[in-house]
Amino acid sequence: MLSLQIESNANRDASPIIGIDLGTTNSLIAYVPPSAVAPDTERHPVILTSREGDSLIPSVVTFEGDRPVVGHAAKRKKISGAQDTVFSVKRLLGRGFDDLKGMAGTLPYRLLPGEGAVRIQVGQRIYTAVEISAAILRELKLSAEAALGVPVTRAVITVPAYFNDSQRQATRAAGRLAGLDVLRIINEPTAASLAYGLDRKRQGLIAVYDLGGGTFDVSILKLQDGIFEVLATNGDSMLGGDDLDLAIAQAAASEIAEQTGKDPFDDPQMRAELLLASENVKIALSESPEARMSISLSSGRIYQRKWSRDEFEKLALPILERTREPCLQALADAGLKDSDLSDVVLVGGPTRLPLVQRTAREIFGREPNTSVHPDQVVAAGAAIQADILAGRNKDFLLLDVVPLSLGIETYGGLMSTLIPRNTRIPAVARETFTTFVDNQTGVDIHVLQGEREKVADNRSLARFKLKGIERMPAGMPRIEVSFLIDADGILQVAARDERTGNEQSIEVRPSYGLTDTEVEKMLLASLENVEADAEFRRVAEVKNDAKAVLIAAEKRIPEAIRLLSKDEVATIQVSIANLKEALETNDVPLIQEASRNLNASTVHLAELLMKGVLSSSVDEKQS
Numbered sequence: 001m002l003s004l005q006i007e008s009n010a011n012r013d014a015s016p017i018i019g020i021d022l023g024t025t026n027s028l029i030a031y032v033p034p035s036a037v038a039p040d041t042e043r044h045p046v047i048l049t050s051r052e053g054d055s056l057i058p059s060v061v062t063f064e065g066d067r068p069v070v071g072h073a074a075k076r077k078k079i080s081g082a083q084d085t086v087f088s089v090k091r092l093l094g095r096g097f098d099d100l101k102g103m104a105g106t107l108p109y110r111l112l113p114g115e116g117a118v119r120i121q122v123g124q125r126i127y128t129a130v131e132i133s134a135a136i137l138r139e140l141k142l143s144a145e146a147a148l149g150v151p152v153t154r155a156v157i158t159v160p161a162y163f164n165d166s167q168r169q170a171t172r173a174a175g176r177l178a179g180l181d182v183l184r185i186i187n188e189p190t191a192a193s194l195a196y197g198l199d200r201k202r203q204g205l206i207a208v209y210d211l212g213g214g215t216f217d218v219s220i221l222k223l224q225d226g227i228f229e230v231l232a233t234n235g236d237s238m239l240g241g242d243d244l245d246l247a248i249a250q251a252a253a254s255e256i257a258e259q260t261g262k263d264p265f266d267d268p269q270m271r272a273e274l275l276l277a278s279e280n281v282k283i284a285l286s287e288s289p290e291a292r293m294s295i296s297l298s299s300g301r302i303y304q305r306k307w308s309r310d311e312f313e314k315l316a317l318p319i320l321e322r323t324r325e326p327c328l329q330a331l332a333d334a335g336l337k338d339s340d341l342s343d344v345v346l347v348g349g350p351t352r353l354p355l356v357q358r359t360a361r362e363i364f365g366r367e368p369n370t371s372v373h374p375d376q377v378v379a380a381g382a383a384i385q386a387d388i389l390a391g392r393n394k395d396f397l398l399l400d401v402v403p404l405s406l407g408i409e410t411y412g413g414l415m416s417t418l419i420p421r422n423t424r425i426p427a428v429a430r431e432t433f434t435t436f437v438d439n440q441t442g443v444d445i446h447v448l449q450g451e452r453e454k455v456a457d458n459r460s461l462a463r464f465k466l467k468g469i470e471r472m473p474a475g476m477p478r479i480e481v482s483f484l485i486d487a488d489g490i491l492q493v494a495a496r497d498e499r500t501g502n503e504q505s506i507e508v509r510p511s512y513g514l515t516d517t518e519v520e521k522m523l524l525a526s527l528e529n530v531e532a533d534a535e536f537r538r539v540a541e542v543k544n545d546a547k548a549v550l551i552a553a554e555k556r557i558p559e560a561i562r563l564l565s566k567d568e569v570a571t572i573q574v575s576i577a578n579l580k581e582a583l584e585t586n587d588v589p590l591i592q593e594a595s596r597n598l599n600a601s602t603v604h605l606a607e608l609l610m611k612g613v614l615s616s617s618v619d620e621k622q623s
């Protein structure tokens, strides 16, 4: 448990560690001043202002020549320089073009098709999402240095709980590129709960409902005596305020297309303008029942429209309904009912919308708590975690969990889970596997993430080979596979041949080339396919057992010919042929029956062989 507190040299170095909320829309930096500045009882996180003088730093990057410009100055270019101004880059982080095809058409800037990490074209130059995120982080670092008056090289960065390994790795890489040593990556809802629970009087079970610009996360936590234990987490990494903007923009776009015969979404600048105007409408509707939208069209005409809150809510409802399933699943995973919760904490800009508050109330059956600052709470929590890592806050302990199960492929196309979802991190799991074929000298280790039984339905994270296994009959080698997941949720997998001590290991790297069947879709699919999956596993397991019987029988044929009557040998051969035929089907009773018949036909042979073994061992003793 205490290993969570240990971080190399972190508490010996006196330079500040800042907390960063690297948001889809806005980013924030926070810091807990040391005791010398504030007495211990008042050591609360402070939100630092940017070099532009604001606490919210728009996560927008534009370019003046090759020089990146970040923040409000970049946001102002969102329309005039639409194609060269990158926003919502967090949605692209750790993903390949194939993962983002659906989104490409909705962005004013260009995503380039191709293998590997998605690339963004700005003018003549091509950037990765990591480079754009690094530009934002560099601006945050400079702002923190300006605010604190000292160099800043260490940070804690928050990510959505639902970020997978690739996305966490990409965040870390962006930090490094920006000159920051990322000491820890923590989940946004966990950070929020740290800030919420700062005054230690807050105890009990809470749900954090975190709807941001691009992602939705829900976590169930237990707060007790300064220990923050995440019991379960769930979410949707493609759901947020941006979707609400898009829904408004699409409705307006189809009206404009009807009036003018031209789809404004075809023009990147118009699309940017529409999205921005839609965001303003959404924000205005969180306070007032009506909002105006006005867009100058390329024809010189002006499109004007009044939006009522009712109209907006009709569009928004199906989007917000998508938060229900993850919440219910998180509650179920934590083994709780909504009535067990003592509070529901709302986090993220869109939770200011009355409809979001109503949705959360309906899901959890209680009035949500809107007392925390929805924009600042995550950065504040990151700063508290930074303070813990600096060894200055010994009152809190964070216990986080893995959001998706991790395992390897085993014989028959089945996933064998080593670390189930919602296991507390850091975590270690070990399991021993063996070979299925005689004289197998290597095994493929295929690392998977997901909740499904069938390998093909899960996400492939990595593959590697353990070679140099001694030639032995199937089932004899012992190969220990170990999974180690660190406090950032980053995975290390090792496979070791117990006989030779030969070992291979990898740190799981982003596998951008793979199409990312969305994490949350995977979860939902696993729920929808529980029965089919269980059936697949049953068939695969019955087949594996039957194949083992078949292999053993075929190996004994020469002995059968030597020891048994012709009829008996013929019966065994027919049973073998029948079992082979049965194995071509997925008919479980048929396979089991054929397998039993084959076993029965070899009973006499087994007896003779056993007698032979016994008498030879008696002979050995007597001689």
Ligand code: AMP
Pocket: 023, 024, 025, 026, 211, 212, 213, 214, 240, 241, 242, 279, 282, 283, 284, 286, 347, 348, 349, 350, 351, 352, 353, 374, 375
């Ligand atoms: P966050 O990721 O928490 O910074 O949230 C950013 C999202 O919050 C963006 O989609 C914003 O448009 C949205 N947002 C900010 N303020 C409001 C507001 N008052 N009402 C509705 N949405 C808001």
